[in-house]
């Protein structure tokens with residue numbers, strides 16, 4: 126082959142090798158493939174590198190130089206293509222990783238519905254706030270009570286007819302009929318009198334139990350709030366004034382209340398406390414009266430020195446009236462559609 130032909134065919138072969146290298150670079154699918162291709166292209170016996178030894182066959186210096194320049198240009202072009210393809214893969218791999226590792230935080234933007242206190246708990250807290258505002262302190266007593274605290278100390282000895290009004294649930298514990306689920310919050314009066322010294326201004330909210338058949342205004346388990354004031358010179362006027370202030374604060378100024386004569390063994394005189402609804406109907410909310418001297422004595426307080434008043438209201442009925450709920454049982458069906466309204 127003449128020298129001219131040799132240069133011509135080497136030039137064509139170098140260009141072909143370069144084009145096929147460029148094509149291979151463009152068709153690699155990922156960074157690992159590109160790295161393997163780069164290693165192949167840089168091998169000593171790769172098509173382009175093998176021309177470096179072929180070059181020696183060229184007799185003239187000019188031809189060696191021109192083929193050498195062609196090889197260098199091809200190597201530079203291939204190196205540049207490898208580098209730019211490497212960067213392309215690296216960029217898209219980073220984007221893919223960012224995409225796969227990113228956290229979807231959109232759910233945090235969705236407002237979760239928060240739960241809230243039950244309508245009766247809300248009423249209890251509001252009652253506590255009203256009475257704390259009037260200068261009262263909160264006390265609590267046990268739900269499982271003794272016959273002594275629930276009846277005896279409240280001026281209801283075993284033979285007393287008023288006991289039958291409280292349909293009592295007794296526990297099989299100790300002497301028969303000596304331990305029970307408290308039928309009202311009044312036993313807490315005795316516990317407070319025994320452990321605090323007058324002057325006493327206390328409220329005692331809690332759960333009570335009676336064998337009542339459920340209906341629109343009755344539940345076998347319900348809530349009461351007891352009030353007890355013991356001080357020097359306390360009269361029925363203080364009781365009436367306190368109830369009036371409480372009614373306005375709890376139900377609003379449009380509600381009116383009345384006290385009607387009644388009977389409780391632990392108060393003398395006694396009254397029933399009613400409020401008047403917008404439809405004109407009177408609703409009984411609780412009992413009240415001046416603490417009976419026998420009860421003061423049971424609590425270790427001298428009736429000659431101190432006098433006081435007490436009251437016990439049904440919290441469930443108050444919540445029912447405040448929110449105009451038709452039937453008290455609705456408050457305990459656990460129907461979220463009902464509960465979410467309050």
Ligand code: FA5
Nearest residue numbers: 309311337343344347410411412413435436437439442
């Ligand atoms: C008593 O329980 C007395 N201890 C109240 C008292 C305290 C009087 C201090 C004097 C001094 P009575 O049984 O009436 O009283 O109940 C008081 C209130 O509890 C009732 O007016 C009513 O609002 C509520 N209540 C009574 N039974 C139920 C029931 N089964 N379900 C829901 N609320 C009830």
